[in-house]
Amino acid sequence: MDPWLLTYDGFDPAREGLREALTTLGNGYFATRGTVPEARADGTHYPGTYVAGCYDRLFSQVAGRSVDNEDLVNAPNWLPLTFRADGGDWFAPGHAEILTCRHVLDMRQGTLSRLLRIRDRRGRVVWLEQRRLVSMDDPHLAALSTTIVAENWSGTLEIRSALDGRVVNDGVARYRGLNGRHLVPICAHASHGVIELLTRTATSRVEIALAARTTLAGGRCPTGTRGGGGERVEEGWVGDDRAVEVTAGEEVVVEKVVALYTSRDRAIAESEAAARSAVVRAGSFEALLKRHRRAWERLWRRAHVAAEDTGVQRILNLYVFHLLQTASPHIAELDAGLPARGLHGEAYRGHVFWDELFVFPFLAPRFPEITRALLRYRWRRLPEARWAARAAGHSGAMFPWQSGSDGREETPELHLNPRSGRWLPDRSHLQRHIGLAVAFNVWQHYLATKDTGFLAGFGGELLLEVARFFASLATWENGRYVIRGVMGPDEYHDGYPGRAEPGLDNNAYTNVMTAWLMRRVLDMIALVGSEGVSREEIDRFTGMTRRMRVDFHDGVISQFEGYAALEELDWAAYREKYGDIRRLDRILEAEDDTPNRYKVSKQADVLMLFHLLGARGLGEILTGLGYEWDAAAAERTVDYYLARTCHGSTLSAVVHAGVLARMRPGASEPFLVEALNGDVGDLQGGTTAEGIHLGAMAGVAVLFETP
Ligand code: BGC
Numbered sequence: 001m002d003p004w005l006l007t008y009d010g011f012d013p014a015r016e017g018l019r020e021a022l023t024t025l026g027n028g029y030f031a032t033r034g035t036v037p038e039a040r041a042d043g044t045h046y047p048g049t050y051v052a053g054c055y056d057r058l059f060s061q062v063a064g065r066s067v068d069n070e071d072l073v074n075a076p077n078w079l080p081l082t083f084r085a086d087g088g089d090w091f092a093p094g095h096a097e098i099l100t101c102r103h104v105l106d107m108r109q110g111t112l113s114r115l116l117r118i119r120d121r122r123g124r125v126v127w128l129e130q131r132r133l134v135s136m137d138d139p140h141l142a143a144l145s146t147t148i149v150a151e152n153w154s155g156t157l158e159i160r161s162a163l164d165g166r167v168v169n170d171g172v173a174r175y176r177g178l179n180g181r182h183l184v185p186i187c188a189h190a191s192h193g194v195i196e197l198l199t200r201t202a203t204s205r206v207e208i209a210l211a212a213r214t215t216l217a218g219g220r221c222p223t224g225t226r227g228g229g230g231e232r233v234e235e236g237w238v239g240d241d242r243a244v245e246v247t248a249g250e251e252v253v254v255e256k257v258v259a260l261y262t263s264r265d266r267a268i269a270e271s272e273a274a275a276r277s278a279v280v281r282a283g284s285f286e287a288l289l290k291r292h293r294r295a296w297e298r299l300w301r302r303a304h305v306a307a308e309d310t311g312v313q314r315i316l317n318l319y320v321f322h323l324l325q326t327a328s329p330h331i332a333e334l335d336a337g338l339p340a341r342g343l344h345g346e347a348y349r350g351h352v353f354w355d356e357l358f359v360f361p362f363l364a365p366r367f368p369e370i371t372r373a374l375l376r377y378r379w380r381r382l383p384e385a386r387w388a389a390r391a392a393g394h395s396g397a398m399f400p401w402q403s404g405s406d407g408r409e410e411t412p413e414l415h416l417n418p419r420s421g422r423w424l425p426d427r428s429h430l431q432r433h434i435g436l437a438v439a440f441n442v443w444q445h446y447l448a449t450k451d452t453g454f455l456a457g458f459g460g461e462l463l464l465e466v467a468r469f470f471a472s473l474a475t476w477e478n479g480r481y482v483i484r485g486v487m488g489p490d491e492y493h494d495g496y497p498g499r500a501e502p503g504l505d506n507n508a509y510t511n512v513m514t515a516w517l518m519r520r521v522l523d524m525i526a527l528v529g530s531e532g533v534s535r536e537e538i539d540r541f542t543g544m545t546r547r548m549r550v551d552f553h554d555g556v557i558s559q560f561e562g563y564a565a566l567e568e569l570d571w572a573a574y575r576e577k578y579g580d581i582r583r584l585d586r587i588l589e590a591e592d593d594t595p596n597r598y599k600v601s602k603q604a605d606v607l608m609l610f611h612l613l614g615a616r617g618l619g620e621i622l623t624g625l626g627y628e629w630d631a632a633a634a635e636r637t638v639d640y641y642l643a644r645t646c647h648g649s650t651l652s653a654v655v656h657a658g659v660l661a662r663m664r665p666g667a668s669e670p671f672l673v674e675a676l677n678g679d680v681g682d683l684q685g686g687t688t689a690e691g692i693h694l695g696a697m698a699g700v701a702v703l704f705e706t707p
Contacts (some may be wrong), residue, residue, distance in 0.1 A: 017689030028328030031343035072350020190231030219244030355695030381407025444679025640643025654699030
């Protein structure tokens, strides 16, 4: 087994979406799923191209309400390339018998190749080899090289190369009730072998320009139109048809070089002209490939994580590969955050959550220019976060749980439980701990770079504004600082049974991390000075390092105040009845019940503290807060939540594997295996097809570099 190759033999319609997601190629600026070029979205295939930071907001009617949702836009498809023999049908999925089908993702050089042999209804056999790249060297370029051989026939071979702007956001079944028509066609042209398509996003009005240059070698031109001539323009679509005479066994090579620009790009006059001149100037596929390979070589020198086992090595390569395709050094030039599901699909609408918390430990020491760029994305949205804090009656900056273009809260108001068919209120925006993740990332970046200029500048501003928010969110009650009405990382609890007001009080993760944050802000002040921070603020921050409230029951940390009073779930009965109970929230809701009643967690919540702070670090904070804490309490707490967590997020296995590896080497194995297989094995019930789980991928890589 070659640890750099991911190979798919044969065609399995049920797993095609997964293959497409895992063979996505990208460069941080844009990414394109590994969809076959002749396919359209048809329930099996899903062509998706996503440009970092390119969002659009639309209104939809659901459950009798008008709701708005901002999506990472599915950009026009640059892939379309098909062929036909002697005026027959254009080759499309299902139109011919597949004799051989193989896809190989080469992670070392960043290419996807495909081998296909098909036979049409008249017995004509065609052999086809395709290679594609999305350039890591020039982030605006992509290319597709296709070699076609008419094996057992001679005649006319026609090729159609196109750009398709008629795509919509339709990649996630659960969202199909929502409006996904984000692209407005503007114009299309074709001349001299170059086709161009200009579209605009509906409400954010970002122009997306594609240009493609198609060249053909081999065969004989019947009409002398090798350089073009068969151009066709339709609304939102442009194609270029070519015909050559071929004899059996002869090779025809078609190269399609594509450029993608948007009106948000720098150093351009306008996107269409930029795309046109880029394809005209771009070299051949081989020339582009050479530079692309070199760029990947440079990345791998900085990013490779070694494992002993070849199978494990291949998964690590795959995960680091997808991480770098989403957050490559090219994002240093962009205003883009890190979508939780990569640039690989439409799950969570391309929104940015807290998942970069799992990515920073990997990227900050290796690519601080990338982590800096991700923090700049947050920093540019400080005014919005300040406004949100003000609107909620607080000071400082309140970052949104889900973030998109302008940094407003993008968490949907309603979400669909596919099991019950009901639209339900989504309260996950109450995960205020997102700000703590931003602050933690600031500190990670600082530790990796020791850049005090960063702390004295925008990094420190982020830290301070988040600290101010938590200082104002906390109230003083009975000798302790308390935080009411929030949610922890465990999204299955969004309120108390019988209490109308959503949210939980004194989530231990939030409160302990707040104490951690206050310590770091004081460290920062010691390092770079206290300019702009008042004495009262410093006193408050100091007080919060000593007096945040944490609840305990049965000798363990309580996930939140009142947790002890919840009922135990009959785990065995649920496992017996449903098998896979990762999505207990959906199961219980469909039974007209709610996880709020039970001691069940979707994912690590209390254990996140062990993950981020280590058992020692957590102990220091707890004792600093005046609580009694020792190794036995730590052990009890780990056991307690291990028994009550159903791992409904890919992040959960990563955290459990890491925590156990440090505390009980040997016991982490099952979680490590689950974390490793999360995306390659598609363990979260088919969700990888809708986009990779970037936090888990990075988290796995980190697990393997930790001694
Ligand atoms: C998890 C969150 C995560 C989000 C995006 C959810 O299922 O519960 O912790 O941020 O997915 O990956």
